Structures are given as C-alpha cells and as structure tokens.
Amino acid sequence: MNELVSRRTRSAVRDLVNVVTIGRIHTMWQDAGYVQPSTFPEGIGGERVTLFQAYLDQVDWSSTDQFTRVRIVFEDAIEQRIKECGWDDRVDRVRKLLRYDGYTLDDDGTIAGAPTDAAAPVITSELLAGLTDPAVIHDHLDRIAAAIDRGDPAQAIGSAKELVESTAKLVLRQLNVPFTEKDDLPALVQRVQEALAIRPADVDGSADTSFGIKKILGGATGITHGLSEFRNRGWGTGHGPGQPRQGLGPRHARLAVNAARLWCEFVLDTLTDPRAPWRKKAAAPSTAGGQALHGPDMNLAAPAAGGHA
Structure with a gap:
C-alpha cells in the first residue's frame, strides 16, 4: 500500500525539531499514543532530531488511523518551529512537500486535505522487469x-519528458528495433507503439484495439507530444527560457509526471505481458526471398543496430 505521506516530507518535519525540547518531543508523540523508543537510528543528526526519527520509525505510514494521530504531532512540531524561528525556509519547504503529497499547510500551521498518489513511485519496479x-x-x-523534494517544477517537467524518451529508446532496443539520435520524441513514441502493436490505428477486434482503447491510446500519444512541447517551450529544464517561468508551480509538475507515468506504464506493461498483441505478431514467421524472418521476440536482449539508450 502507498504511504500516506512521503519519506522526504517526514524528514523535513523531523528537521524542524532542532529547536524543540527533548521533553516536548516525548510529550507530543506519547500524547498521540506512541511509546518511548528503545532503539535509535544512527547518523541522523543531533539528539532531538534523532529522537523524533526514532518515533517516526514506529509509524505504519499506510495506516489512515495512525496518520490521523501523527498529523497532530506534525502540527505541533510546526507550531513550535514557528514560535521559535518564525515562518522560515524550513517551514516553507515542509509546506511545498506536503503539497506534493496532497495536503495543504495553512498559515496557522494546520495540515488540511487528503492524500493523493503523489508519493507513489512514478514507475514500479515490477514494470521494469521486461x-x-x-x-x-x-x-x-x-x-x-x-525535483519534487526541493520544489523545482521545471526540473520535474524536464525529467518527465526525458523519462518518456528513455523508456521509448530502451523498449525499442529491447525489441531490436533500430532508431537514431535524430528521432524526436513523437517519432520514438510512434515506433514503440508500432513495435508493440498498440497504435491507435490498429484494428483486429481485440481489447487492445477496441474503440475505447483506441481513443485512450490516441489521448496518451497526444499527451507525450504535449509533454515534449511543454518542455521544449522552456517550461521544463533542458531548454533555457527567454523569460522567467511565470506561474509555473507544483500542479504543473504533477500533471507532467502523471502524463509520463500514463504512457510509460502502459508501454512497459505491454512489453512484459506474455499475452500482449506484439508477441503474436513477433511469433508469426514471414518470408522474404525464401528466408524466414523472425520478430523481436526471438532476441529480446539484443541492442538495436545504431540505437542508443
């Protein structure tokens, strides 16, 4: 199950308590129902930060009930920080990270909102198995x-576009389909979808080419084009903008990252699916000049000639 608040956010809250007394840290956690820790992590920081981390280590971060209690602890830690240091850079960083996790930190230190999947991995390890x-x-x-950790939406957008590009190149290499460094992102996306037999134009009566899936795939293809355009116009890193990126914020970064996730997940899932349509196409021999031609399924590990990941 996904964690209800990310590790980076927890660490940022933890780092606020270097101005909170040891006694207050014990009180805020024990009032929330947690027991005094008997073991402590190494290499975290000072005594107060280490103590707070020891309590954090007791929490089941997938439990809604536990996070409901920990939210009050976080609010207490934030309140103590503001009392001692005002609304400083560390509190502002916590606000940014909470926003990525689906929460808002109000000016009075109250945490509001419900979690989203922003803390979930962009691409799971299972989908990379192919x-x-x-x-x-x-x-x-x-x-x-x-980029999300430091509140840098331009970097997140640039990296999301690069994630799609690299995924496309790796899949083409895995399928032994040639490409060149001159191929732009739309061309790479088209080649991948052709190789995996998931082009919106393909029709064979299967679920992969049903009318509904065709429309979704068409939208997903358009998303990759839009992501490339968004980044290339200077909103993402990789191309220097001619003026400040006015209005760019976390919501744009989340949109770009989720757009990349949509296309990459389906492509990687199709690559690993033993019943995916491209495998049938690859397994069917064709002839040219009397010689049998075998599809990419015959040599999945071989790199494409002239291709670069």
Missing part, C-alpha cells in the same frame, strides 16, 4: 523525486 538494464529509468526517477 528491460535488460533499466538503470537509466532509475536515474530519471531519482531526478524527479529530487
């Missing part, structure tokens, strides 16, 4: 997480 070497995907996911 790739021989998904390291580049992990790199992009780390950049997206780091």
